[in-house]
Amino acid sequence: MKQITKTLKYIRCATFNSILAATVIGLAACGKSSENTTTNNTVGGSTGETVKVGVLHSLSGTMAISETSLRDVLLFTFDEINAGGGVMGKMIEPVVADGASDWPNFAEKAKQLLLDDKVSVTFGCWTSVSRKHVLPVFERNKGLLFYPVQYEGEEMSPNIFYTAEALNQQAIPAVDYLLAAGKKKFYLVGTDYIYPQTTNLVLFQYLRSKGIAEEDIGGGLRKEGNKTIGAGKYTPFSHTDYQAIVAEIANFSAGGDACVINTINGDSNVPFFKEFAASGLTAEDCPVVSFSVSEDEFRSLPTKDLVGHLGCWTYFMSLDTPANNKFTKSFASWLADTDVTGIKKEDRVTCSPMVLSYNGVYLWKKAVEKAGTFDPTAVMKALEEGISFDGPAGPVTSQKNHHLTKNVYIGETRSDGQFKVVKSFEKVYGEPFLEGTFK
Amino acid sequence: MQLTASRLLMSHLIALAVFALVTLALVPLIYSSGGIANHDIQRYGKYLCWAALAVSLNLLWGYTGLLCLGQCVFFGLGGYAFGMYLMLNVGVDQVYKTALPDFMDFLGYTELPAHWKPFESFGFAVGAVIWVPGVMALIFGFLAFRSRITGVYFAIMTQALTYVAWILFLRNEFTFGGNNGFTDFKKILGANLYSHPHTSTNGKELLFFILSALLLIVTILLMIALTRTRFGKIQRAIRDSENRVRFSGYCTENFKLFIFTLAAIIAGIAGALWLPQAGGINGDVFLPRESLWVVVWVAVGGRGTIWGPVIGAILISALKSWAQREYENTWIIILGGVFLIIVLFLPGGISSLGKKLLGWIRICRSRTENFITNRKKKVDPNGDGEETLQ
Numbered sequence: 001m002k003q004i005t006k007t008l009k010y011i012r013c014a015t016f017n018s019i020l021a022a023t024v025i026g027l028a029a030c031g032k033s034s035e036n037t038t039t040n041n042t043v044g045g046s047t048g049e050t051v052k053v054g055v056l057h058s059l060s061g062t063m064a065i066s067e068t069s070l071r072d073v074l075l076f077t078f079d080e081i082n083a084g085g086g087v088m089g090k091m092i093e094p095v096v097a098d099g100a101s102d103w104p105n106f107a108e109k110a111k112q113l114l115l116d117d118k119v120s121v122t123f124g125c126w127t128s129v130s131r132k133h134v135l136p137v138f139e140r141n142k143g144l145l146f147y148p149v150q151y152e153g154e155e156m157s158p159n160i161f162y163t164a165e166a167l168n169q170q171a172i173p174a175v176d177y178l179l180a181a182g183k184k185k186f187y188l189v190g191t192d193y194i195y196p197q198t199t200n201l202v203l204f205q206y207l208r209s210k211g212i213a214e215e216d217i218g219g220g221l222r223k224e225g226n227k228t229i230g231a232g233k234y235t236p237f238s239h240t241d242y243q244a245i246v247a248e249i250a251n252f253s254a255g256g257d258a259c260v261i262n263t264i265n266g267d268s269n270v271p272f273f274k275e276f277a278a279s280g281l282t283a284e285d286c287p288v289v290s291f292s293v294s295e296d297e298f299r300s301l302p303t304k305d306l307v308g309h310l311g312c313w314t315y316f317m318s319l320d321t322p323a324n325n326k327f328t329k330s331f332a333s334w335l336a337d338t339d340v341t342g343i344k345k346e347d348r349v350t351c352s353p354m355v356l357s358y359n360g361v362y363l364w365k366k367a368v369e370k371a372g373t374f375d376p377t378a379v380m381k382a383l384e385e386g387i388s389f390d391g392p393a394g395p396v397t398s399q400k401n402h403h404l405t406k407n408v409y410i411g412e413t414r415s416d417g418q419f420k421v422v423k424s425f426e427k428v429y430g431e432p433f434l435e436g437t438f439k
Numbered sequence: 440m441q442l443t444a445s446r447l448l449m450s451h452l453i454a455l456a457v458f459a460l461v462t463l464a465l466v467p468l469i470y471s472s473g474g475i476a477n478h479d480i481q482r483y484g485k486y487l488c489w490a491a492l493a494v495s496l497n498l499l500w501g502y503t504g505l506l507c508l509g510q511c512v513f514f515g516l517g518g519y520a521f522g523m524y525l526m527l528n529v530g531v532d533q534v535y536k537t538a539l540p541d542f543m544d545f546l547g548y549t550e551l552p553a554h555w556k557p558f559e560s561f562g563f564a565v566g567a568v569i570w571v572p573g574v575m576a577l578i579f580g581f582l583a584f585r586s587r588i589t590g591v592y593f594a595i596m597t598q599a600l601t602y603v604a605w606i607l608f609l610r611n612e613f614t615f616g617g618n619n620g621f622t623d624f625k626k627i628l629g630a631n632l633y634s635h636p637h638t639s640t641n642g643k644e645l646l647f648f649i650l651s652a653l654l655l656i657v658t659i660l661l662m663i664a665l666t667r668t669r670f671g672k673i674q675r676a677i678r679d680s681e682n683r684v685r686f687s688g689y690c691t692e693n694f695k696l697f698i699f700t701l702a703a704i705i706a707g708i709a710g711a712l713w714l715p716q717a718g719g720i721n722g723d724v725f726l727p728r729e730s731l732w733v734v735v736w737v738a739v740g741g742r743g744t745i746w747g748p749v750i751g752a753i754l755i756s757a758l759k760s761w762a763q764r765e766y767e768n769t770w771i772i773i774l775g776g777v778f779l780i781i782v783l784f785l786p787g788g789i790s791s792l793g794k795k796l797l798g799w800i801r802i803c804r805s806r807t808e809n810f811i812t813n814r815k816k817k818v819d820p821n822g823d824g825e826e827t828l829q
Contacts, residue, residue, distance in 0.1 A: 059768060098767040102723070103721055104719055104720070105763070107718040108478075108482060108717075108760065109763070111478035112478065112764060127618075128619055129618050129723075133719040136624075136633075140633060141636060141637075154545060192609065193609065193617055194542070194617055197611055201547075224549075229548075230546070230547070234611075237609060
């Protein structure tokens with residue numbers, strides 16, 4: 001008798017479990033199908049009084065420290081636009097999804113934003129790998145993505161608009177500035193991934209075209225036959241030991257007139273700059289120009305070790321213009337008033353990727369108004385024809401190649417984590433394909 | 440005893456039949472009637488692949504006592520092996536308009552590296568999905584088990600293995616796309632891999648869902664079979680007391696090596712089926728974080744049970760995916776809360792819920808009965824209303 005009860009119990013457990021497992025998928029499927037029949041969307045994601053806009057950034061994981069700032073500034077921009085009457089009379093309704101620093105997850109969330117929420121436009125992505133993962137999704141479903149972070153170029157998707165800095169809006173002006181300052185030797189160091197690799201290869205070709213000898217370009221060259229296919233010194237992500245590399249830089253710069261082009265990403269900058277300062281190298285004899293360190297990154301960096309070193313972006317928070325003062329003031333007061341959960345209110349700064357996100361939203365608004373529709377293809381066409389907007393860092397104009405003409409600034413790091421602008425280049429045309437163009 | 444075992448087997452098989460009916464008949468039926476969107480069936484397919492991955496870890500951790508913190512190494516290797524085939528079938532429809540994958544043009548390659556060439560063949564790539572993770576596990580397992588690395592040391596070694604793979608696969612010189620990895624797949628055996636809604640081309644979304652379901656069904660069948668054979672008994676004996684098994688004259692190393700390799704192959708196939716449904720892979724698949732998720736699925740679902748890992752993987756992934764959209768700021772707290780509740784109240788995992796409920800009902804019943812008998816006898820020795828159980 002006891003045996004039978006036991007058996008029955010086992011059966012109940014096992015059956016319960018498996019039915020649980022099997023029904024999950026079935027339920028999910030049924031839930032979805034009923035949802036699909038009840039939703040009745042019009043083209044382009046605008047229903048009734050609102051227009052749905054996707055925000056796809058990492059709010060958790062390793063990239064959250066950088067990307068949450070972009071989510072914040074996007075929500076601020078939407079509120080600002082809604083307060084001014086919305087886009088073509090429709091209020092922006094943000095749909096925020098967490099990419100969670102997980103690249104296949106970016107693709108999954110992009111699909112849901114486009115196909116379930118039917119957003120008109122998406123603002124998102126920071127890393128190149130996340131953009132590479134969502135690119136096919138936007139192309140297959142004819143969506144529209146605004147990408148706001150400096151990147152390596154070599155890409156021009158019909159469904160992505162790059163408000164980001166192209167290489168000639170960051171790396172090339174920085175080198176021009178250093179050449180004009182009399183620098184003759186350039187040491188290239190970066191994290192081993194596609195952005196530093198491409199930047200350094202392009203810079204190598206550019207420096208050679210400016211008459212800099214191969215032996216004056218430090219960090220090592222990788223060759224295939226006579227052709228140089230790689231330049232610079234690379235370390236893995238989260239690398240911490242920069243002793244040998246800094247010693248090499250000290251040797252390299254011993255003759256004077258040397259500088260370092262730094263494309264190290266993220267937290268590795270902490271040990272790099274600590275080691276650099278400890279070795280006795282200073283910004284006077286060997287300045288470091290960094291392409292991945294903006295005001296927002298100083299939250300996690302030893303600022304005193306960076307004083308005097310250079311940064312190059314298309315926006316600095318310290319720009320003293322009426323447009324920028326208005327922008328920083330309204331962002332600060334929005335931060336103070338907002339009740340969105342998860343937004344940090346203290347010690348907030350603005351930086352270039354944030355302003356490029358802000359500019360992106362206004363460019364989209366103007367393009368929608370010009371096209372007279374929210375349809376992504378028509379909006380992209382309007383953008384290709386050229387839309388101008390007076391942003392916090394000066395005027396920006398959209399180009400046919402999906403990039404932006406904008407001002408470029410070179411700044412010197414101050415002890416308060418801000419930059420002193422030392423040089424500006426006006427209205428630089430964004431050029432994504434540079435590799436192999438310098439002879 | 441014989442009766443119990445065969446009844447148990449029957450219930451597992453019935454459950455499997457229900458599962459097969461849902462995944463191989465019901466879901467495809469709803470899909471073809473337009474009830475499930477393409478991107479949703481891809482998402483369900485991913486869950487099934489993760490479930491197979493969780494089952495492969497359960498084979499090691501639940502049934503053999505080998506905690507592997509790097510199961511995603513094999514998942515990733517399978518994914519990369521299949522990804523190489525898919526990358527070579529992107530065609531010239533890319534930025535650089537050459538037959539090479541874009542990232543190779545990018546890095547200055549003028550011809551395909553020698554080790555990429557065989558992957559132009561579909562058959563070779565499918566074979567590699569099986570033997571690459573298998574050989575990797577065989578070598579690693581041989582070295583680890585021969586040196587009698589067990590317990591927490593084995594877990595640390597596997598974690599180190601996945602970390603090494605992570606650093607290696609992020610390097611551009613390693614010729615697997617570096618940090619950008621493999622994305623933007625287009626064709627498989629000449630057919631379109633994905634549906635294009637605007638040109639009404641049909642893709643292979645349903646096919647990969649069905650293949651994932653088949654993989655999971657086969658692995659579960661394998662698990663059911665293993666628990667009933669002599670081999671399975673030795674396997675569980677190794678988990679419970681390896682030294683006694685060894686002193687009984689069994690070469691436990693060989694058993695463990697076989698199971699480790701088998702689990703790696705299952706994980707590899709799961710990775711290969713997952714890749715086209717996920718749409719891309721990069722070195723981050725080897726992050727220790729990814730392998731830890733698998734451990735969480737198994738633990739939450741129920742370690743050492745047939746269905747536990749399946750339930751854990753599917754429920755947790757579905758919950759995570761849903762919460763990341765609905766509660767984008769607090770989903771981590773929600774998920775963490777669920778884990779805490781399960782650890783505190785269901786240490787055996789979700790699959791022990793049925794058993795636990797029965798247990799609770801029995802306790803309640805006996806307490807009530809006790810209470811009633813005590814009341815009748817009017818015995819209340821402490822005077823605090825609490826009954827004392829004998």
